[in-house]
Amino acid sequence: MADFALTREQSLLVEEVRALVQEKIAPAARELDCAGDERFDFTLAELLARVNLLTPTVPQEYGGRGLDYFTTALVLEELSTACAGLAAVVTANIHAASPIILAGTPEQKNTYLPDLTQASPHLAAFALTEKSAGSDIGAMESLAVAEGEDWLVNGAKDYVINGGVASFVTLFVATNPRNVRGSMLCLVVPQDTPGLKVGAVRHKMGIRYAQTVQLLFENLRLAKEHAIGIPGSAYLLLMQTFDRGRSLAGAIGVGIARAAFEYALQYSKERYQFGRPIYVNQGVSFALAELATRIEAARMLVWKACWLIDRELDYTMASSMAKLAGSRVAVEAAAAAMEICGGEGYLQGHPVERYLRDARVLPLIEGTDNVQKAVIASLL
């Protein structure tokens, strides 16, 4: 960990993604944000699918790139400089695939993972949150009841990224409402399963490229082979998925922060007031110096968390710290960039206006900032 240099493969991959971002993703991102989130546009997902980066963590034996978390974080930082919504789509795929990669049977792996590596984009969704169960997962009401060789599922999930366009949904439900954590079940639900219904599209302030919907499960019948992991292990599987995914949410924050910082830095050197660039005022340049430092600090936390994950070392606290730092710095950098850009930055369609809207979701998802603090505090 004392060596901060990227490997040659990682540097080449970052260059590859940066070129894709500059040439194809950034030019389309603003228009897709303006188009809103009612209809999912596959254009950007397809660009990533063509280079097998839509679910970069799928192991090579199932056709994926098999990237570790460190390298995946590098990719997500690059994507988030242009389109945090696209990074959220990729993260949803990673979350949906994670329980299958960690605990799926060979048959489940062979059935679901290769699709996520196809050149034609295949999306997956991770469905956990409910109306009364946000931070408090124990309040979950969606229920699976055993009926012969099947599970019969009823309930509703909310805020599900990719839920309306997913090939499969990785779903968490309870089998005993009085003991949600102990009885939790993780099910893989193919898109065409009768009883799976897509509800309302949630219209959001930011990350609009990531279409987010309600999902309804009405007498949905699934053979027991759709359960992932050994009975009683689903809560652990959920926590493992979160603990790993939080580092990646931190990387998205670093990417948004970097984009906002770079925009503001350039603007401050080109914008003249009182006959000189506004950058020569310490009120502006010191704010940028602060940001540059905080972005680097957040990136180092992301890298450390991923490094621990990739070595299967104890990563829970580091991952929560990475998520907390990444979401904080994204909001701070976007707000500071808006300040530096003056009135112009407040106009609809301006890049920093979008960065601020995109950044604001990060303290809310994958466990709110308070949830990260509770995790960290519990381990101090």
Ligand SMILES: Cc1cc2nc3c(=O)[nH]c(=O)nc-3n(C[C@H](O)[C@H](O)[C@H](O)COP(=O)(O)OP(=O)(O)OC[C@H]3O[C@@H](n4cnc5c(N)ncnc54)[C@H](O)[C@@H]3O)c2cc1C
């Ligand atoms: C754009 C978007 C995409 C999402 N994508 C997905 C997805 O793909 N799949 C999915 O399952 N979910 C998804 N979510 C849901 C997200 O994970 C939840 O919104 C989040 O877990 C918070 O739950 P909540 O909204 O019910 O807030 P609540 O849990 O009601 O929290 C509200 C406030 O109370 C605070 N709070 C609650 N409990 C405590 C406590 N004990 N101590 C201190 N403070 C507390 C919280 O920090 C927060 O500030 C998404 C949400 C959004 C907005």
